[in-house]
Amino acid sequence: MLPTSPSAADVAYRYVKELVLDDRLPGGSMISEGQIAGQLTVSRTPVREAFLRLEAEGWLRLYPKRGAVIVPIAAGEARAVVDARLLLEVHAVESLATADDRARLRAALESSIARQSAALDDGDLEAYSRHDTEFHLAIVAAGGNALLTSFCVSLRERQHRMTARSLWRDVERARGFVRGHAELAVLVGAGDVPGFGAALRRHLRDAHLVERAADAATL
Template structure:
């Protein structure tokens, strides 16, 4: 049975994807009419969608003019990396300290995602990004804290806007896999200290890549 997606949800997804993919760049002023035409809906659901995006900090609304795509600032980059550190180190410690059966089940899922990343290093980069994101999300979701999982999702959405074209080279992707391997090994072996260090090292790489000051 297919769930019908509301006009507001369609407009929201369309506009958000365009912002995250940088088809709407920071500083662009987008009109309700542009989105309505792109989605094939009236302006009312578009207004509701833009209100949601404003609440997420992605746009700033100007009545009768449209919505300004909020540019990525250095402060936002720093905040995203700092918050990711807090969330991901905490949840990796919990994962590595979990019971053996729980760790093994998580490790199997993480190993499958790592295999997918290896397959896509010189293939579909979007598939690589999705597997990368899901690897981290599995660890965060394993904490059982839905608030942390929602926060992680919003952080990775924001980070997508920060990735300049060409920043994800093959060598960087291979290094990513090595860092993920270290996280997986620490979780599988039940070593919280090593898991925390591995995540910190991985976040150091992400901070360097994005030019974060944290």
């Protein structure tokens, strides 16, 4: 069977969501169905469907006959995302039952680390960001719980929005995060759950501090 093309509603959904996640539509911005429909050259109906979906996910707040407002990042949201990610990733590593499971995950993580390093060598921070997400999702997915993996995707999207213009988006800062990933991979392979938890806490704390520095720099 040939792959089906995405519907107009799916296209509108992804288009607006990317604008929000990349901070091209900052919190508090007002958008309308007509505006997005015009940019995509589609009717308002699929845009309305996309807006409803984005509202259900917490990205927009709809106002009848006026449009939609981008929901701002809530106070304390960054801390909440960090705490939730820590719980998910440590739980996943705890769930690895055998040495073979740990070895397979370590190999997958080291492959991701190689792709991260190659992206940074090329100065491609967008590719690095994708591989960074891939690294952490691989850890959660290894736990074998599809619901938790889906939740992790949502958390990563929220964190991506927070870091869209942050100071970590430079090569040297990113190399520091890659070194943190290498430490995490070794601890996974060793089955050292307490050590993994402590290293992950430091890793996420450092990322959180960079985000806070970026927020202060834009005030």
